[in-house]
Amino acid sequence: MKRRDFFKSAALAGLAAAFSPKAFGITSTGKSLAVQSEPDMVAVMGGEPAAMLTRALKELGGIGHYVKKGYKVVIKPNIGWDRKPELAANTNPELIGTLVRLCKSAGASEVIVFDHTCHDWIKSYANSGIQAAVTAAGGKMVPANDESYYREVDLPRGVNLKKTKIHQAIIDCDVWFNVPVLKHHGGAKNSISMKNLMGIVWDRGIYHRSDLHQCIADTATYHKSPALNIVDAYRIMKSNGPQGKSESDVVLLKSLIVSPDFVAADTASMKLFSQVQPTNISDVRHIALAEKLKVGTQSIEKLNVKRIKMN
């Protein structure tokens, strides 16, 4: 279902782009915009967050592929903790700022950024550096600290979780991007793109009470999936996650993994992570559980993966 959706929207976007004057410009310079050759996943290494994001999106057909003029866009980073960017507890602010700027340049009417934080949301928004980056890029930070911002949605494919309350910004937007940071996690073993979904829901207590991994996988079946999962691995947290204790928990990998497929993005991220901290991917149970619910695939080798090293 997800893959089909992706191809459908990709084809539509390709068509729309083909008729835009900008696309003519591109084709006239000889670069092809063939829809079929777009990769299922782009992995970039060796650059700064902004450059890696721009490069990855270029491989995927540009931001205009996902964001049309007048779109309401939502970006969901991990801003769970009152921590400075160097501690890698939250998504890289430069990455988020760049994404906001790209969305605005593609004609987005508004770009909303939020997270249901674990620490005091005002401090987390500020000290993560994300608020400043988003505001400077013309985006809007919205609060997520009150139940009234959430609306109930059905998860018909969910096993333990049949419904949950999701932030209205996601429900009402035209397109959204899931931008987690790659981290060790004491509870879920690792926190990547699917674990990041716990920041779009209101009641997390029920997740911990009714099999955390199954609930995470259930949330990933939500029909309005993100256009892309953009896994920030510029700095990763290798231990003491999800908060981290000090910069000794942080490893600079200067990497970025982008895919519309939750399971593929998390699988690839785990393989990257395991080079630093060997981890049994089957212990991060929600990845396999999500695959079982046909959210995506762990078989990266069968996907068209574009690997780019920038230097």
Add this chain to the structure above:
Amino acid sequence: MKFLKNIRIVLSILFFVPILVFFLDFTGKLPLILHQFLKIQWIPALLSLNFVVIGILLALSILFGRIYCSTICPLGVFQDVIEWKSKFFRKKKKNRFKFSKSHNILRYSLLAATILLFVFGSSFFVILLDPYSTFGRIFSQLFRPLFILANNGLAWGLNAVGNYSLYKVEQIAFIPVAFIIAVIFFFSIAGLAVKNGRLYCNTICPVGTLLGLLSKISVFRIAFEESNCNSCGSCEKNCKSQCINSDTMTVDDSRCVSCFNCLSACKRGGIKYNLRYKKQQISSNQTPIDNSRRTFLLASGAVAGSILMAKANNLNPKKDSILSRKPIMPPGAQNINHFNAHCTGCQLCVTKCPMQVLKPASLEYGLSGITQPHLVFSTHIFCTYDCNICSSVCPTAALQPIAMEQKKLTQIGIAKLRIDMCEVITHETDCGACSEHCPTQAVHMIPYKNGLTKPEVTEDLCIGCGGCESICPVRPYQAIYVEGSEKQAKAKKPEEAKKFNKVIDDFGF
């Protein structure tokens, strides 16, 4: 001499407004430096042994009388505001006060009881009767919620149309005991202010009574200028302290709060603010009443009562050990004796706590710790690791200022894990919410079985922030909870992880 009243009004506004907005501010945007205004209050200065402030206040009282009561004390100014605003509802608009006798037995008994109880180790009367703290309780319990309500209503409207310049703020928790105390004091004080002006200050307030003793000998005082006075009674009718007797041409100095309304009311200069010792002193017909017997009875009654209440509280059988835990004091409280003796329950730290984890106690500290703050954890509500606001705003030194690095090692409590209740054990699923929220990793995950991990607590590292308890999904009684420390010890510094120094230049897939 009419300018004196205007000076008094300007000064009282300068002192009152910063304190008022500081208590009402729920955004945390006001600078914390404003708490300096609270250090010049009598009881906080006495409790924190701030000799500079005590000296200044003492000098002011000996020089000018009770100007503390009419300008610096927020509760006093608050009564003036009520009295002033009540003219919209009153029939008789002006000239409405009349001389009345002082209630000496009551006021000296209350003063004596407050001091005696404090000496015997109970802050019960200090907490209840400190005027600044009463003001704090009224504003934090009654007025602040109204402002938050208004903000949330506005935010709801704005958010609905996509404007997020305002956001919803969590309403303060409803604590019946603190609320009832605030209601009782607000209505009695407001009622007395409308009917009898400063009767509360001159009868109930121990600070007022104490300063009254000083103002009997103050250098400047209000007195009749008999040659100019035609006994029109205008001064008496405008005296909100009801301490001017125009028939006998006497002023009860002990009750005069130096508001100077009488000076403005008198058109002939028949009443003046002058040096006491220049002219022959008008003999005071008030001799102090010997209250020792009554006071003693009253005080011992109160002490006995509080002991009984505390005992009754201890005898109450509780089911889960979480319900009978020791209260958790804010960081910087040092030890329970120091904290209970110095905190006046003014609620300033409660209103400034960004997490709202601080709540006024009911009987957790016993009767003499009523409304003193303690930590109450609930989902997402725990003590923020990078925060020491409560300790830095405390005006009474009940909470000693502690630096951020010190705060991160201050054990306000210790996490108690009940592993047999833990989600991982009872349902054999991953959880780890407790460890996830632990800033020091005192609560960490260790291998259990089938790739599962279960929590474990290293007590030396735990600072009792309550992150684990707040998020533990086991309810109503969490599988992990914080037991308050009666003496706040220093935790071990968490060890840093091993650094990873190899270079990764492959994706690994």
